[in-house]
Amino acid sequence: MAAQASIAVGSQVWVEDPDEAWIDGEVLKVNGDTITVKCSNEKTVTAKASHVHAKDPEESPCGVDDMTKLAYLHEPGVLQNLKSRYDMNEIYTYTGSILIAVNPFRRLPHLYDIQMMEQYKGADFGELSPHPFAVADVAYRLMLNEGISQSILVSGESGAGKTESTKMIMRYLAYMGGKAATEGRTVEKQVLQSNPVLEAFGNAKTVRNNNSSRFGKFVEIQFDQKGRISGAAVRTYLLERSRVCQISESERNYHCFYMICAGSPEEREKYKLGDPSTFHYLNQSNCYKIDGLDESKEYLETRKAMDIIGISSEEQEAIFRIVAAILHLGNVEFAEGDDVDSSKPKNEKSMFHLRTAAELFMCDEKALEDSLCKRIIVTRDENIVKTLDAEAAKGSRDALAKTVYSRLFDW
Numbered sequence: 570m571a572a573q574a575s576i577a578v579g580s581q582v583w584v585e586d587p588d589e590a591w592i593d594g595e596v597l598k599v600n601g602d603t604i605t606v607k608c609s610n611e612k613t614v615t616a617k618a619s620h621v622h623a624k625d626p627e628e629s630p631c632g633v634d635d636m637t638k639l640a641y642l643h644e645p646g647v648l649q650n651l652k653s654r655y656d657m658n659e660i661y662t663y664t665g666s667i668l669i670a671v672n673p674f675r676r677l678p679h680l681y682d683i684q685m686m687e688q689y690k691g692a693d694f695g696e697l698s699p700h701p702f703a704v705a706d707v708a709y710r711l712m713l714n715e716g717i718s719q720s721i722l723v724s725g726e727s728g729a730g731k732t733e734s735t736k737m738i739m740r741y742l743a744y745m746g747g748k749a750a751t752e753g754r755t756v757e758k759q760v761l762q763s764n765p766v767l768e769a770f771g772n773a774k775t776v777r778n779n780n781s782s783r784f785g786k787f788v789e790i791q792f793d794q795k796g797r798i799s800g801a802a803v804r805t806y807l808l809e810r811s812r813v814c815q816i817s818e819s820e821r822n823y824h825c826f827y828m829i830c831a832g833s834p835e836e837r838e839k840y841k842l843g844d845p846s847t848f849h850y851l852n853q854s855n856c857y858k859i860d861g862l863d864e865s866k867e868y869l870e871t872r873k874a875m876d877i878i879g880i881s882s883e884e885q886e887a888i889f890r891i892v893a894a895i896l897h898l899g900n901v902e903f904a905e906g907d908d909v910d911s912s913k914p915k916n917e918k919s920m921f922h923l924r925t926a927a928e929l930f931m932c933d934e935k936a937l938e939d940s941l942c943k944r945i946i947v948t949r950d951e952n953i954v955k956t957l958d959a960e961a962a963k964g965s966r967d968a969l970a971k972t973v974y975s976r977l978f979d980w
């Protein structure tokens with residue numbers, strides 16, 4: 570890292586600003602530990618010397634493609650460089666071998682097409698503009714040349730673009746490790762099609778991101794000696810279970826719930842589904858639609874992706890039956906039962922949803938009701954059945970929904 574330059578009267582500096590984060594200016598006065606700066610917005614501020622950073626007077630307005638080339642590698646310098654590049658539609662910047670991506674929040678298809686992949690194929694790192702394909706290419710070549718497994722870590726806050734960047738990296742690796750069209754492209758297709766399936770069940774709209782992954786994942790792609798994809802495994806971690814039963818304002822539950830409500834009329838009939846607003850697990854936030862997203866199309870795409878990754882139609886049927894069952898389960902409400910501290914389904918409507926959930930789970934209706942309204946305490950000598958009040962039964966219902974959904978996701 571370049572050394573911090575000494576700051577004297579007349580120096581160009583960056584100083585903290587409540588609106589802009591950092592603003593540039595010229596030093597008017599240095600008084601021991603305090604520095605007075607005339608900012609470019611005409612304001613004069615006095616700040617502690619430790620909060621004032623030197624600005625490179627010769628910095629290029631276009632920024633640099635690798636931050637290690639910056640004269641001063643401090644926060645305002647890094648942010649200014651990223652901003653200058655972003656203003657020129659350059660969303661990627663290196664810091665040595667690390668790639669920094671700034672979310673463009675708009676589609677940039679020309680950045681990721683086949684011609685682009687061809688350009689990065691075998692190009693020296695740093696020779697071309699910073700790009701996830703370059704990072705993927707280095708990893709691919711190192712794996713081939715050194716015979717050692719390679720890892721690419723993608724991190725960032727929610728909405729930063731991790732999922733999109735990961736998809737680009739996977740696309741490049743699938744392209745490089747793909748077989749000739751005549752040999753069939755099953756494995757690489759399966760690798761890529763795992764994304765829409767995982768997103769349908771593990772992604773949801775949040776305040777920050779319409780397609781937020783609510784789980785962590787480790788994607789492993791295996792290659793043979795010739796660098797061809799031979800297999801893949803996706804491990805998922807820590808799905809946000811609470812979302813199944815509870816959603817905050819402006820957020821949604823997992824996409825698959827809305828997809829199934831937008832299925833064909835026959836399917837909706839089969840699963841006894843209606844509008845998402847009629848389900849407790851979906852209607853807590855008053856947010857049902859995502860701009861530009863056609864749920865029925867997404868549903869068909871997900872089914873297609875499931876076909877490609879080898880989930881049979883019977884298995885798909887079972888998966889969506891469970892998704893629908895969870896929606897019905899959430900609509901079962903409880904009232905005080907006949908005994909003290911006991912409960913029962915509240916009314917005919919709750920009975921209908923309980924019955925439908927049991928049919929879809931393919932279990933006995935009474936057994937399902939008992940599992941919600943009673944608790945079995947196992948002691949050394951006997952099993953004691955304890956009835957639950959309406960509030961506790963509601964808790965059991967939500968716990969069951971969360972457990973079933975997370976087991977389904979892990980499957």
Ligand SMILES: Nc1ncnc2c1ncn2[C@@H]1O[C@H](COP(=O)(O)OP(=O)(O)OP(=O)(O)O)[C@@H](O)[C@H]1O
Binds near residue numbers: 676677778782
């Ligand atoms: N390179 C990109 N090109 C175009 N749009 C992008 C790009 N990266 C991100 N986006 C947009 O930003 C949205 C959020 O990105 P993404 O889902 O990848 O974030 P994330 O870091 O994975 O967030 P989370 O942690 O919430 O899952 C995407 O749905 C997409 O609309």
